[in-house]
Amino acid sequence: MVESNYFAERARELGAEVIIDQADNNAALQYQKAMEMKEQGVDMLVLIYINEITANAIVRDFNEVDIPVMAYNRLLVNSDLDMYIAGNxxxxxxxxxxxxxxxxxxxxxxxxxxxxxxxxxxxxxxxxxxxxxxxxxxxxxxxxxxxxxxxxxxxxxxxxxxxxxxxxxxxxxxxxxxxxxxxxxxxxxxxxxxxxxxxxxxxxxxxxxxxxxxxxxxxxxxxxxPFKEIAYTAADVAVALIKGDKLDDFNVVYTDNGFKQVPTVQINSILVTRDNLDEVLIEGGVYTRDEVY
Missing domain, CATH: 3.40.50.2300 (Response regulator)
Known part of the structure; x- marks a missing residue:
């Protein structure tokens, strides 16, 4: 299951409706799809940007109508982001x-x-x-x-x-x-x-x-x-932001993106060696034993 599906799964558990779309690494298409979502009246945009210039334009357009934007996994510089979710x-x-x-x-x-x-x-x-x-x-x-x-x-x-x-x-x-x-x-x-x-x-x-x-x-x-943990956490944060809840439970830090100190939630990665591979990746449901061995 890709991360977007994990995000949607958790968001729906929390009562949110989720629209997932992707732009095939085409920045112009990403901008077009984002504007379509804005016109649909979404409450929040979670963005894995393709190109900084068009992504900054997306954020500006969403800022104008007070729709928050969360950057996922890639920090957009010089932009008025509302939240950043990433690894550490x-x-x-x-x-x-x-x-x-x-x-x-x-x-x-x-x-x-x-x-x-x-x-x-x-x-x-x-x-x-x-x-x-x-x-x-x-x-x-x-x-x-x-x-x-x-x-x-x-x-x-x-x-x-x-x-x-x-x-x-x-x-x-x-x-x-x-x-x-x-x-x-x-x-x-x-x-x-x-x-x-x-x-x-x-x-x-x-x-x-x-x-x-x-x-x-x-x-x-x-x-x-841990993609599922990252996606689930992103959904938790997104729904909390939409509801106007405090983010005290998320250990928020701040990342300078050149425009502002962006509230950030980081998820640590797990070191995997031959010794713990089975436990982390096979027992954890990432891969089957047949796929690995």
């Missing part, structure tokens, strides 16, 4: 980098971040850097290579890794990869150098291919975002 990039980076250091406290590291124009990628990389900094400063770890990856594209990450290995006699002990798709693709490159299983590699998203890689001992960990 600080704890996400701490989980990845902390795990890597626990496995390889001394060694050569490579860092593959996400798209440099994605605020989530920038915040995540800043968290990773802060965890690694003391070990870099005291000479325990050496950063062989560090890059952002355009569009979080697995093939771009694999190309960068292949170029490095082609031109270096030094191999990494750890690859901190910020996305499972990149991790999975880079494993193919490592296998060409007989390094698969020899390099600690991280990930994010608990995608099925990487979960299978973890079960096989090829990738060591991923950060799983």
């Amino acid at each position: 990039n600080q704890s996400l980076g701490e989980g990845m980098a902390g795990y890597a250091l626990s496995q390889v406290p001394r060694g050569n590291y490579m860092l593959f971040g996400g798209d440099k124009f994605d605020r989530n990628a920038v915040e995540l990389q800043a968290s990773i850097d802060s965890v690694l900094a003391p070990s870099i400063d005291n000479g325990q770890i050496n950063i062989l290579y560090k890059t952002f990856t355009e569009n979080w594209d697995p093939k771009n990450a694999a190309f960068e890794l292949k170029q490095f290995l082609n031109n270096s006699e030094t191999h990494p002990d750890v690859i901190i990869s910020c996305f499972d798709g990149m991790s999975h693709e880079m494993l193919d490159v490592l296998s060409e150098w007989d390094l698969d299983g020899e390099v600690i590699i991280t990930g994010q998203d608990a995608q099925i291919e990487s979960v299978q890689d973890i079960a096989a001992g090829k990738q060591q960990m991923t950060m799983y975002h």
